[in-house]
Amino acid sequence: MGSVDAATQKAGLVFPSGVVSHTGASGLILGGGTGWLTRRFGLSCDNVEGFTLVTAEGSVVRANAKENADLFWALRGGGGNFGVVTEFEVKLHPLTSVVLAEGLTPKADIRRLLEFWRDFMAEAPIDLKWNIDLRLAADTQKVPDELRGRPVAGSSLVWTGDPEAGRPYLERALSLCSLDSVRSKTVSFLNLQTMADSDFPHGRRYYTKSGFFAYLANWAEASDDAANVAWVRGLFNKLRPAMKPGVYVNFMSGDEQDRVPEAYHERWDRMVAVKSHYDPNNFFRLNQNVPPRKLAAKKS
Numbered sequence: 001m002g003s004v005d006a007a008t009q010k011a012g013l014v015f016p017s018g019v020v021s022h023t024g025a026s027g028l029i030l031g032g033g034t035g036w037l038t039r040r041f042g043l044s045c046d047n048v049e050g051f052t053l054v055t056a057e058g059s060v061v062r063a064n065a066k067e068n069a070d071l072f073w074a075l076r077g078g079g080g081n082f083g084v085v086t087e088f089e090v091k092l093h094p095l096t097s098v099v100l101a102e103g104l105t106p107k108a109d110i111r112r113l114l115e116f117w118r119d120f121m122a123e124a125p126i127d128l129k130w131n132i133d134l135r136l137a138a139d140t141q142k143v144p145d146e147l148r149g150r151p152v153a154g155s156s157l158v159w160t161g162d163p164e165a166g167r168p169y170l171e172r173a174l175s176l177c178s179l180d181s182v183r184s185k186t187v188s189f190l191n192l193q194t195m196a197d198s199d200f201p202h203g204r205r206y207y208t209k210s211g212f213f214a215y216l217a218n219w220a221e222a223s224d225d226a227a228n229v230a231w232v233r234g235l236f237n238k239l240r241p242a243m244k245p246g247v248y249v250n251f252m253s254g255d256e257q258d259r260v261p262e263a264y265h266e267r268w269d270r271m272v273a274v275k276s277h278y279d280p281n282n283f284f285r286l287n288q289n290v291p292p293r294k295l296a297a298k299k300s
């Protein structure tokens with residue numbers, strides 16, 4: 001995606017994509033595409049207005065709101081199932097810099113932070129994106145003494161609007177962070193897009209599983225505390241049963257073919273119908289595969 005960012009920034013424009021610049025554009029867009037600008041501008045695939053692709057039988061086909069609308073629908077999330085996309089016609093947006101704010105919350109306040117995040121983000125302007133990760137804080141001088149090497153919640157916030165207007169939102173969001181850990185600065189869009197690159201170098205081994213959680217346990221009676229707290233702790237050992245159906249197709253690994261229908265849930269039958277029309281022999285199968293009808297029927 002880095003080359004797309006570099007080209008679009010020359011005109012002061014952005015295409016909303018992922019958070020690591022050396023990720024390929026095509027797979028990311030075809031599977032959805034989430035990143036810093038998702039709240040403001042939608043997923044990457046929401047910003048595609050047309051595709052040109054080569055189908056399994058070798059035809060060059062256009063897909064947009066007017067031409068092959070079923071294929072246009074399926075390509076926005078359906079991955080590499082329908083053909084080789086040779087051209088993406090995309091929508092761009094003006095943006096050259098953002099405010100980036102970060103902070104660390106000590107373990108004792110993580111629960112409060114997550115509850116605050118849940119309520120705050122439901123009402124927050126779409127200019128604000130707030131990511132939280134749970135980790136051990138680095139053991140370096142950049143981290144306040146009392147947090148080094150300890151479990152923390154790391155908050156990373158991006159404000160895409162007028163910096164002054166964003167200040168009160170960022171201050172409130174960071175109010176549960178240790179004061180010495182809070183940093184805020186204006187960064188160029190290109191810096192934002194490359195700041196995570198060194199954490200994900202080429203040549204390393206990657207394996208991802210993902211899911212969506214039903215949130216969250218809450219109850220009224222203090223007498224239920226012990227049982228409910230035990231249940232929440234048990235969740236860490238039994239993640240799968242507590243997850244909502246659904247998974248993001250771009251964060252699945254190659255051994256999860258059985259979960260592909262879960263990624264599309266109520267849209268699965270429509271995906272299979274489009275696949276059956278454009279790739280009835282499943283030529284494009286080295287992906288999170290949507291099998292065409294006749295092959296799916298043979299298996300069962």
Ligand SMILES: Cc1cc2nc3c(=O)[nH]c(=O)nc-3n(C[C@H](O)[C@H](O)[C@H](O)COP(=O)(O)OP(=O)(O)OC[C@H]3O[C@@H](n4cnc5c(N)ncnc54)[C@H](O)[C@@H]3O)c2cc1C
Binds near residue numbers: 027028032081
């Ligand atoms: C370090 C890292 C960071 C990531 N960060 C994000 C993130 O921030 N947001 C996010 O949404 N995802 C993220 N991802 C997931 C990413 O979206 C997927 O890995 C995606 O498949 C990458 O696209 P690619 O073109 O590099 O894929 P490839 O590995 O080249 O291909 C993956 C799939 O896409 C299909 N495909 C690729 N090109 C085409 C084409 N031209 N036509 C048709 N099908 C094609 C392939 O057939 C294959 O099925 C990340 C992944 C990694 C490894």
